[in-house]
Amino acid sequence: MPSPAQLIEMDAMRTNMRHFGLSGAAAEELKKTVQELLLTWQTQESEREYTQGLNELMALCLQKRTKEEAFARFKELVSKLHPGFLRTNGSMAEPVDMAVCAVFEMLMKKSKVLTDHLHRVDMHFYLTGFMPGWFLSMFASEFAWPASEHLCNRLLEGEAIDRLVPQLVAAAILRSATEIVKLEDADDLIRVLKGSLSEVRTGQDLEALVKEIEEPVEPTLPPEVAEVGSFLVKTVGSGKAGKAKPKTKRPGSGRSLWCLTVFFVQSTFVSFARRGLGLQGAPLPSATSALPLPKGFTPTSPPAALLRVHEIADSPKKVRMLRPAKQPDKSLMKRKIAATTKALDEVRKVRAQQRERHFELGLPIVSLVGYTNAGKSTLMNALAQQVEVKAKDRLFETLDPTRRSVTLPGGRQIMLADTVGFIQRLPEQLVAGFRATLEEVVETTLILHVVDVSSPMAAQQIASVLKTLKRLRKFKPTTPQIMVYNKVDRLEGDQAEQLEQSLSYPDPGIVGHVQISALKGTGFTALSEAIEETLMKHTDFGAASMRLLIPYTDSAVYAKMKSGDSQVKINSEAHTSDGYLLQVTASTTAERMLKSFEVSEEDYEIIAAM
Numbered sequence: 100m101p102s103p104a105q106l107i108e109m110d111a112m113r114t115n116m117r118h119f120g121l122s123g124a125a126a127e128e129l130k131k132t133v134q135e136l137l138l139t140w141q142t143q144e145s146e147r148e149y150t151q152g153l154n155e156l157m158a159l160c161l162q163k164r165t166k167e168e169a170f171a172r173f174k175e176l177v178s179k180l181h182p183g184f185l186r187t188n189g190s191m192a193e194p195v196d197m198a199v200c201a202v203f204e205m206l207m208k209k210s211k212v213l214t215d216h217l218h219r220v221d222m223h224f225y226l227t228g229f230m231p232g233w234f235l236s237m238f239a240s241e242f243a244w245p246a247s248e249h250l251c252n253r254l255l256e257g258e259a260i261d262r263l264v265p266q267l268v269a270a271a272i273l274r275s276a277t278e279i280v281k282l283e284d285a286d287d288l289i290r291v292l293k294g295s296l297s298e299v300r301t302g303q304d305l306e307a308l309v310k311e312i313e314e315p316v317e318p319t320l321p322p323e324v325a326e327v328g329s330f331l332v333k334t335v336g337s338g339k340a341g342k343a344k345p346k347t348k349r350p351g352s353g354r355s356l357w358c359l360t361v362f363f364v365q366s367t368f369v370s371f372a373r374r375g376l377g378l379q380g381a382p383l384p385s386a387t388s389a390l391p392l393p394k395g396f397t398p399t400s401p402p403a404a405l406l407r408v409h410e411i412a413d414s415p416k417k418v419r420m421l422r423p424a425k426q427p428d429k430s431l432m433k434r435k436i437a438a439t440t441k442a443l444d445e446v447r448k449v450r451a452q453q454r455e456r457h458f459e460l461g462l463p464i465v466s467l468v469g470y471t472n473a474g475k476s477t478l479m480n481a482l483a484q485q486v487e488v489k490a491k492d493r494l495f496e497t498l499d500p501t502r503r504s505v506t507l508p509g510g511r512q513i514m515l516a517d518t519v520g521f522i523q524r525l526p527e528q529l530v531a532g533f534r535a536t537l538e539e540v541v542e543t544t545l546i547l548h549v550v551d552v553s554s555p556m557a558a559q560q561i562a563s564v565l566k567t568l569k570r571l572r573k574f575k576p577t578t579p580q581i582m583v584y585n586k587v588d589r590l591e592g593d594q595a596e597q598l599e600q601s602l603s604y605p606d607p608g609i610v611g612h613v614q615i616s617a618l619k620g621t622g623f624t625a626l627s628e629a630i631e632e633t634l635m636k637h638t639d640f641g642a643a644s645m646r647l648l649i650p651y652t653d654s655a656v657y658a659k660m661k662s663g664d665s666q667v668k669i670n671s672e673a674h675t676s677d678g679y680l681l682q683v684t685a686s687t688t689a690e691r692m693l694k695s696f697e698v699s700e701e702d703y704e705i706i707a708a709m
C-alpha cells in the first residue's frame with residue numbers, strides 16, 4: 100500500500116509536463132508546486148487521506164463553465180487549502196502566484212486533451228475533463244461489470260461516449276434507487292451498484308425504465324423511485340437515449356442528467372478511494388466532504404430522495420464550504436504536513452538523482468512502439484531482466500514502469516521506453532488521448548517497431564503504426580527505426596525466411612530488421628547489435644572517438660576494421676613505422692576491445708609528425 104507521499108508523487112508524475120510545453124527546470128518547479136498543492140489538499144481534512152487529488156481539484160474547478168469562473172473557484176480552493184498560497188485579501192502571494200497560475204493552466208490543459216474531441220457535450224468542462232478516462236478505467240475495473248465491456252465495444256465502434264456513460268449509470272441508479280436511499284455505508288453502496296450495473300446492458304434499458312416511470316398505469320414502483328425517475332424523465336428532455344450522435348449542439352436539457360450522474364459517480368468514487376485505503380465501511384460522503392452541486396444542476400430541484408442519498412447541501416453557503424464541519428486539529432495537520440513533506444523531499448531527491456544519472460550518462464531513449472499485442476511489454480521486461488535491477492528496494496525505482504534503463508550485452512546503456520499499443524480505426528474521440536501518450540515517441544533517439552509476425556494482419560498493422568507515427572506532431576520521419584519481428588517461435592518451416600522479403604518496408608526511417616522471440620529470449624544478441632549499430636551510425640549517440648596505434652603484428656585487428664566492421668568507422672589513417680595510426684569512431688563494444696591500442700592526442704600528433 101503506497102504511502103500518501105508516494106501517491107502524491109505518482110499523481111504529479113501522471114501529468115506529463117511536456118504536454119504543456121514545459122521541460123527542465125520549469126517542469127520540475129511546476130511539478131513541485133503540484134505536489135505541494137496535493138499535499139495540502141490531502142492534509143486539509145484529516146479524514147480525507149489521499150484520494151485522486153488532482154482529479155478532485157480539477158473536477159471542482161471544471162464544474163464552472165467558463166475559464167474565469169473556474170479560476171475563481173480554483174483561487175477559492177487554493178486559499179482554503181493553504182493560507183500561504185494566497186494573501187488573505189485574495190490576491191496572490193508574490194512567490195507563488197506564477198506557480199498557482201501554472202497549476203491552474205495545467206489543470207485546464209489536462210482537461211483540454213480530453214475535451215478537444217468530446218466537444219458535443221454541453222457540460223463538457225465538468226464532465227469530459229475527467230469523466231471518460233476516469234470512468235472507464237476506474238469504475239469499470241472496480242466493478243466486474245458486463246456493461247463496461249459493452250461500453251468499450253461501442254466506443255471502439257465509434258459511438259460517442261457522451262451518449263453512453265450517463266445512460267448506463269442512470270439506468271443503474273434507477274434500478275437500485277429504492278435500495279440506495281436506505282444505505283448508510285460505502286460498502287453497501289458498492290454492493291448495490293455492482294448488482295444493478297451487472298444487469299444493465301444497454302442504453303435502451305434506460306429508455307425502458309424511464310417509460311415505465313413515465314406511464315405508471317399501475318404504480319408498481321415505490322414512491323422514491325418514481326420520484327427519481329420522473330426527475331430523470333424531465334431532465335433527460337430531448338436527449339433520446341441510444342440515438343445517433345446529434346449533428347448540432349444538444350440543447351441544455353440533457354445537462355442536468357449529466358450533472359446528476361457525474362455527481363453520483365464522483366461521490367461513489369470517493370467511497371472507492373476510501374475503501375481502497377482500508378477505510379472499509381466508511382460512511383457515505385457527508386455534505387461537507389461531498390462535492391457541491393454545480394449551478395447548472397438546478398433548473399428543476401433534485402428530488403428529496405436524491406438529496407437524502409448524498410446529503411447534498413445546495414445552499415450557496417455550503418457550496419463554498421469545503422472544510423469539514425469541525426475545525427481540523429492544527430497541530431496534527433502540522434505534524435502530518437511535516438512528515439509528508441519530509442517523505443516528499445526524499446522522493447524528490449531520489450528522482451533528481453535518477454534523472455541526473457540519466458542525463459549525465461546521456462542515455463539514448465529507445466522507444467518500443469507497435470500494434471497492440473505485438474509483445475512490447477514482454478520484450479521490455481525480458482531486456483530489463485537481463486541486467487540486475489540495481490537499487491531494487493529504492494524508493495520509486497519502479498514507480499515509472501514505462502521507462503527503464505537497460506544495459507545491452509555490448510555494454511551500452513540505453514533508456515528503454517514502453518508505449519501504448521496502436522490499434523486500427525481508433526475512434527476520433529480517443530485519438531487525442533492516445534496521441535498525448537505517444538508524444539513521448541517524438542523525443543526518441545531510436546524506435547524499435549515491434550511486430551507480431553504470427554498475426555495474419557501483420558502487414559496491415561505495420562502500415563497502421565507507420566501512419567499513426569507520421570501523424571504525430573513534431574515526429575521526425577528520419578528517426579531511425581528498427582523493425583523487430585517478434586514471436587518467430589510461432590512460425591513454421593521456411594516462414595521465417597520468407598518473412599525477410601514479405602515485410603520489407605520502404606520507409607525513410609527504417610534502417611534494418613531483426614527476428615526475435617521476446618517470450619523465448621531468442622534473437623536478443625542480434626537485436627542488441629542492431630541497436631548499437633544504429634545508434635552509432637544514425638544518431639548523435641554514436642560512439643567514442645579514438646586515436647589508435649595498431650602495430651603491424653596485430654594487423655588482423657586492422658583487417659577486421661577494413662572489412663566493413665559495423666562497430667568501427669575509420670575517419671583517418673596513416674601507415675607509420677610503428678604501425679597503423681588511426682582516428683576512429685567506435686561502438687561501446689569495440690571501444691572496450693580497442694582500448695589497449697589507444698594513444699593520447701599528444702602521442703598521436705607526435706607519431707603523425709614523424
Ligand SMILES: Nc1nc2c(ncn2[C@@H]2O[C@H](COP(=O)(O)OP(=O)(O)OP(=O)(O)O)[C@@H](O)[C@H]2O)c(=O)[nH]1
Nearest residue numbers: 470471472473474475476477519520586616617618
Ligand atoms: N509466442 C509468443 N508470444 C509472445 C511473444 N512475445 C509476446 N508474446 C505474447 O503476446 C501477448 C502480448 O504481449 P504484450 O507484451 O503484452 O504486448 P504489447 O505489445 O505490450 O501489447 P499492448 O500493451 O496492448 O500494446 C502476451 O500474451 C505475450 O505473452 C513471443 O515472442 N512469442
Ligand SMILES: [Mg+2]
Nearest residue numbers: 475476517520
Ligand atoms: Mg504493453
